Amino acid sequence: MAETVDALAAPDAALARAVAVLAEGLPVAIPTETVYGLAADATRAEAIARIYEVKGRPRFNPLISHVSSMAMAERHGVFDPLSRALAEAFWPGPLTLVLPRADTSTVHDLATAGLSTLGLRMPDGIARAIIDGVGRPLAAPSANTSGGVSPTEAGHVAADLGRRIPLIVDAGPCAVGLESTIVKVEGDAIRLLRPGGLEAAAIEAVAGRPLQRPAQAGAAIEAPGMLASHYAPDATLRLDAEDVRPGEALIRFGGRRLPGEAQARLVLDLSPAGSLREAAAHLFAYLKRADASGAGRIAVGPIPQDGLGEAIRDRLKRAAAPRP
Incomplete structure (x- = not known):
């Protein structure tokens, strides 16, 4: 079974242990304000492959790359003025921006499913500290079997993936409990690819324009959570x-x-x-x-x-x- 470290009782020890395991190219379940994520180095193909292997995730479904600072984000994504304004307003927090990949990005193609864009988010709490400790973006889809119900407690992760991963960082229940909202700026328009833990109205207030709602079923996969069947229990x-x-x-x-x-x-x-x-x-x-x-x-x-x-x-x- 996976080792579990208590980030509330011993945050420094939990941080050091998570960084050490991630440096080995192994996946670690980490808490964010949205849900628990299955994190691995987004710049290493073998590390990303382990995420897919553990989750049983379709290879065409891209992964969000999580960053710890705007400087790190700017090394991997090209920010237009509106995307930058949204990042400044809502990061760290439950907002993912889909951006063109920067020429300087080292995020591996396996994490982006071969797309010319990538999703970037800056999480809050110990997840951000772990990313900063690694010094590179972490790909971190929800820490559950692909298509299943996302975990909001460490116990959920242990019950599902505990025999397949080496480490779970436990920081208690997630405060938001829904995955991040995903948006993509296209010229003067802004599209909502996935509704999530940040209300659309808050984004619209900063953007000064309405969000175009999600594409119809069957549209190309541009971001996580766009599969028609997802988050499913057995019942x-x-x-x-x-x-x-x-x-x-x-x-x-x-x-x-x-x-x-x-x-x-x-x-x-x-x-x-x-x-x-x-x-x-x-x-x-x-x-x-x-x-x-x-x-x-x-x-x-x-x-x-x-x-x-x-x-x-x-x-x-x-x-x-x-x-x-």
């Missing part, structure tokens, strides 16, 4: 449920009770108070708990579409999509 999902059927587990929102929930195998409320931020933080953990209940199907009550509800509904829609 099937029934979305916008107005009742609960025998044997289902229920995930609801806002304290709204649904007819038939007394016969549910498990009832979970993403936020009894109706907070979308709280719901986002609980989403993946609750999907895992509902899946572990033994129910063959999970009923999910209605979720608002505004604010972070857009990202929550996006994850649920992909989790409910037909499996490839």
Whole structure:
């Protein structure tokens, strides 16, 4: 099983251990404010290949490269004025920018799936310190089997990948609980490739223009999280449920009770108070708990579409999509 180091009790020791394992070209599960990531040196082909091997990830799905500073970001991506303004406003934080690759970039083609662009993000907390210690970008998709539910606690990683990786850095539950929002500036337009932990309205306020919404299903993969089927538990999902059927587990929102929930195998409320931020933080953990209940199907009550509800509904829609 993977070694687990406690970054809350001993941050310096956890940092040193993570940097040492990453320097060997091995993957390490690290906590970010969004979800736990499976990190490896983004400039080394063999290190990136280990991520794909551990996750069972399709090779055409690109990886985000995580940086610790603007100076590091500028060595790998070409920033237009709007992308720079967004980075200055929201980094470190749950925003990924898809940018043209700089001539000076050493991020390996395996991390970008052969694209001429790359996704860059600056995470917060110990993840940023680990990247700084390595001195190079870290590719870090969510630390779970590809297509499965993203981990928001170290225990989720251990249960899924614990026998396949050497180290898990534990910093407790992730504060945001949803992957980063991904955007791409194209001339005067800005496209939302994946809704996530940063609300679209906050980006629009800085950009001074509306975001163009995600491409339709079947479009070319430009960023992580664009596969039609993704974030899926073993159980099937029934979305916008107005009742609960025998044997289902229920995930609801806002304290709204649904007819038939007394016969549910498990009832979970993403936020009894109706907070979308709280719901986002609980989403993946609750999907895992509902899946572990033994129910063959999970009923999910209605979720608002505004604010972070857009990202929550996006994850649920992909989790409910037909499996490839």
